[in-house]
Amino acid sequence: MFDPTIFDNLKTVIEGAVYDLDVTDELVTVVDRSDIIDLAKFTRAYALSFQLRHARKVTCTISLAMTLQHIANELLYEEISQAGCTMTVSFSFSATHVDGQAVEQMLKHIWGEQRTVIQTLTYTYPKHERYTHQVTIDFERMINESHVDDLLQMIPYIIRSLEHLQQYAK
Template sequence: MFDPTIFDNLKTVVEGAIYDLDISDELITVVDRSDVVDLAKFTRAYALSFQLRHAHEVTCTISLAMTLQHIANELLYEDVTHAGCTVTVSFSFLATDVDGDDVEQTLKHIWGEHHIILQTLTYTYGQNERYTHEVTIDFGRTINESHVDDLLHMIPYIIRSLEQLQRYAT
């Protein structure tokens, strides 16, 4: 029989909460899902992407990742304080002219000052004047089953972020 890891349990919680917003509440639409096992590096990665049902300009992706070290810490009891996985929340949208400071302040107002907010702009030369603006919130720590409530409490912050970032998308 298969013994689920912390990663598997957290993935189930995230997936259930997001699909409830899609199917039951009809607040969002899931647009992509990825569940990757890399046997060469022995890593796991899970990502679930979704948009507000009434506004498709901004996409949110919740990602969970587990490295070889995470699983070794869990299964071999090497360092149980670092057993688990990492979580990131990212938002992407097309834009023509966005002040990155405004975007950062908008998200810090929602999420708080203590989270790491990274912004990446991608532009393909000669194709058009719009670029992809990606904003990632990195929580900078390993999470485990004791953080299930934290994951569920993030959902209103994510929805509010999706709503607020719509004004920057073109």
Template sequence: MFDPTIYENLKVVFEGAVYDLDLDGQIVVIHRSDCIDLAAMSRSYAVRYRMKDGRCSAEIRLSAGLVDLAGEKLEWRNALPGCKLEILFSLMLHNPVTACKNIQDILEQIWDPNAAIVQTLSYRFGDDGSRCSNEIGVHFDRKIGEGQVDDIPDLLEHTVRTLRQLEPYNLEE
């Protein structure tokens, strides 16, 4: 019988939990990606969503590489297999100098103090920079495994709460 990997089990739980929120009408799934990179022997899953009437988006990215798969399947003695988890938020801003400081404060209140929060701003060449795209990454300093499955509903609740808090900063199109 086929024994699913940590990655596959976590992907199924994330996917089910996100689509449950979509079915409940709390969010709208707007993109999904499920990739296997045969050159690097890695796998990645991403699902992007927004609030029903929102413009900001959140994306959960789950990935595992060859070392994680080999360590798990071959039962290497010192292996610590698991998955990398990243959460990204995207929005458009006016006045990024003020907005980014406020956004940083909001995210630091919502997310674990051990999570690294990185805001990356971009705008078109020739624009004055007063209107820009902000991609906010919430990065964790460790891999996750099946022992964190019970944390997934709380993690999704944090993403929904973050989207609600970010929405007033999003620029009207």
């Protein structure tokens, strides 16, 4: 019988919450999903990407990652306090001008001043009329099943962020 890990349980919660927004509420559209098991490094990675159904300029990706050490801590009961996985929430969009400070202030207003907001801009050289702007909310801590309610409570923050970031996307 399959004994799910913390990673599997959190992945199921995230999938359920986002697919409810897609199918039941018709608020978002899931645009991509990735579930990777790397047997060479014995790691897990999961990502679910979606957009607001009525405004599809910005994509949100919720990512979970579990390393070999995380898995060992959980399954071998070595450092059970270090068992879990990491999670990030990223937003990406195309833009012609980027006001990184305004984006950071807006997201910190929604997510809280203590959150780490990482912004990455990429463009194709030598033409740089359009940028791909990726903004990541990094929680900088391990999560486990005790954070399920927190994950579900993040959904309104994600929706509000998607709505507000539309103004920067071109």
